[in-house]
Amino acid sequence: HFPAPQSALVPSLPSSEFIWRPPTLSVCELELLHSECISRINMYRSGELKFSDGTDDTNVLAGLTPVVEWSGNNRCSSHMAMGDLHYNLRNGGGCEGGHYTSFSCATRGEASQNTCCVRGGSAFGDPTAIVTYDLVKNYLFHCLQAMWDEGITPGKKGHWQTMRNPAFSAAHCGFAWTSTGKVWMSQDFSATADLAASPPCSCRGKAAGESDGCGGSCIACVEAPLHTCADAPHTDLxxxxxxxxxxxxxxxxxxxxxxxxxxxxxxxxxxxxxxxxxxxxxxxxxxxxxxxARGCPGRLPTCPTGTVTTQHGSGRLSGPLSGPRPSPSSPSSFSATAGAALGPRWVAPGGRKGGGSHQGGCLTPGGNSGSFDERWGRTESECRRECELSVECVAYEHALINGQRSGGGGAAYTRCELHKDPVSDLMPLPGHVCFVKVSPTP
Known part of the structure; x- marks a missing residue:
C-alpha cells in the first residue's frame, strides 16, 4: 500500500485489520470486477446508461470514445485504494482519505481520480459486509450512477466531469477491504496508457507459474467459499x-x-x-x-475450465482477466418448457420504446438499466429459468456478444441480466432480447 501521498510503495498491508481480498470473493471474480468497472464507465460514455431522469449527457451526444482498461495499473490502483482506506479509518471514516494517495501510480498526460466513499461494514450505518462479487458490483454500480447524476443535480460536479472528459482514453480501478467488510473503490483516469511503465497484465491461456506480463505470476483459480448467509440486523419495517x-x-x-x-x-x-x-x-x-432460505445466495462456479488460469501474485492484488465472466464448469441444464403450465408468462416490455418487440436491452421507466444481477455463460433458456426461480427478478435480458445474433465476428459469449427494477422500455441493441415476467394468476 501507499502510506502517504507520493510515498514509496510498502509491500505489505497496513495491519491485520485490512485484507487484499475477502475469502468469499474468488480471484477470478476480483479480476472481473476490475474489468466490470471500466465497462460500466464506458456504458455511460457511450450513452447506453443515462442520467436517472432518462436524459442524455451533452458530451455523449457529441461523441465520446471509450476508455481502455490499463490493466497493468489495476494492482497499483488497489495499492492506492488501500492507502486511502487506511487513512480513512484512522481519521474518522466517512469520506476522509479520498484522493489521499492519488497519482502515486504511473500516469501519462492529464489524469484524474474518482473515489467512492467507504461502504459497508457499519460505514454510514450500513452493516452489510461487502465481500461477495454481486455485492461489490452492486455498490460500485450504485456509486457510479450517483457520480454520473451529478450532471443533473445541484452541487459538486467533479466526478461526472471526470467520467465524461474526452481527454481521457485509459482508466484503471482499485479495490481495498477491511476484515469487517468495509470496501474502498476508486477509478483512475489518464490521457493515455504508459505501457512501458506498466505493461498489460494477462493470464488468459497461461499455466500456473507463468509470468502475468507485469511482474507477477499466474496460479490456478480456486473457488471462494460461500459467504455466511445471515439476516440483516435491522429490517427497517x-x-x-x-x-x-x-x-x-x-x-x-x-x-x-x-x-x-x-x-x-x-x-x-x-x-x-x-x-x-x-x-x-x-x-x-x-x-x-x-x-x-431461498433468499440465500448460491455459489455458481467462477473459475475457467481447462488450463486457463488467473493471476494472483504472492501478497499482491491480482490484475484483470479480460473478457466475459468465465462460464461454469458444469452449467445447469434448464428446460425451456419445464413447468410451463404453472410458470409465468413472458412478454415484451410495454412502454413507449418497447412496443410489441422484445429485441433490445431492458430499460426502466426512468430510461436506465436499473438494478440487476449479471450471469455469464448462460443460454437464454437458463437465463429465463433463473429469473423464473428468483423472487426478486421481474425481467431478464439476454445478450449474445460478438455472435451471429449481434452481427459480430470472433468468439461468441453470452450475458444474462436478472432485473430487479420494473422494466417498461427497450433500448435498441443488436443481439439483445428483453422479456418481462408476468406471474400466473391463481
Whole structure:
C-alpha cells in the first residue's frame, strides 16, 4: 500500500485489520470486477446508461470514445485504494482519505481520480459486509450512477466531469477491504496508457507459474467459499403488531420493528421497500435471507475450465482477466418448457420504446438499466429459468456478444441480466432480447 501521498510503495498491508481480498470473493471474480468497472464507465460514455431522469449527457451526444482498461495499473490502483482506506479509518471514516494517495501510480498526460466513499461494514450505518462479487458490483454500480447524476443535480460536479472528459482514453480501478467488510473503490483516469511503465497484465491461456506480463505470476483459480448467509440486523419495517426493538417512525411516532421471524410469511413477496443497504430498495428475502432460505445466495462456479488460469501474485492484488465472466464448469441444464403450465408468462416490455418487440436491452421507466444481477455463460433458456426461480427478478435480458445474433465476428459469449427494477422500455441493441415476467394468476 501507499502510506502517504507520493510515498514509496510498502509491500505489505497496513495491519491485520485490512485484507487484499475477502475469502468469499474468488480471484477470478476480483479480476472481473476490475474489468466490470471500466465497462460500466464506458456504458455511460457511450450513452447506453443515462442520467436517472432518462436524459442524455451533452458530451455523449457529441461523441465520446471509450476508455481502455490499463490493466497493468489495476494492482497499483488497489495499492492506492488501500492507502486511502487506511487513512480513512484512522481519521474518522466517512469520506476522509479520498484522493489521499492519488497519482502515486504511473500516469501519462492529464489524469484524474474518482473515489467512492467507504461502504459497508457499519460505514454510514450500513452493516452489510461487502465481500461477495454481486455485492461489490452492486455498490460500485450504485456509486457510479450517483457520480454520473451529478450532471443533473445541484452541487459538486467533479466526478461526472471526470467520467465524461474526452481527454481521457485509459482508466484503471482499485479495490481495498477491511476484515469487517468495509470496501474502498476508486477509478483512475489518464490521457493515455504508459505501457512501458506498466505493461498489460494477462493470464488468459497461461499455466500456473507463468509470468502475468507485469511482474507477477499466474496460479490456478480456486473457488471462494460461500459467504455466511445471515439476516440483516435491522429490517427497517415498523408495525404496532411487531415485537422487535422500539423505533421512531418517519412521522415521529414510536413503533416496534418487525423481526425476520415475523416477516417470514412475506418471504415470497417481491415488493421492494427502502432498506439500509446504501439506500437500495429491498425485498423481504433480501433483508432476511437466512429466514427466507431461498433468499440465500448460491455459489455458481467462477473459475475457467481447462488450463486457463488467473493471476494472483504472492501478497499482491491480482490484475484483470479480460473478457466475459468465465462460464461454469458444469452449467445447469434448464428446460425451456419445464413447468410451463404453472410458470409465468413472458412478454415484451410495454412502454413507449418497447412496443410489441422484445429485441433490445431492458430499460426502466426512468430510461436506465436499473438494478440487476449479471450471469455469464448462460443460454437464454437458463437465463429465463433463473429469473423464473428468483423472487426478486421481474425481467431478464439476454445478450449474445460478438455472435451471429449481434452481427459480430470472433468468439461468441453470452450475458444474462436478472432485473430487479420494473422494466417498461427497450433500448435498441443488436443481439439483445428483453422479456418481462408476468406471474400466473391463481
Amino acid at each position: 415498523l408495525s404496532t403488531k411487531c415485537t422487535g426493538a422500539l423505533r421512531t417512525s418517519s412521522s415521529g411516532g414510536s413503533s416496534r420493528e418487525c423481526t425476520c421471524d415475523e416477516l417470514q410469511p412475506l418471504c415470497a413477496d417481491p415488493t421492494k421497500r427502502p432498506c439500509r443497504i446504501d439506500g437500495f430498495m429491498c425485498s423481504i428475502a433480501t433483508v432476511c435471507p437466512a429466514t427466507c
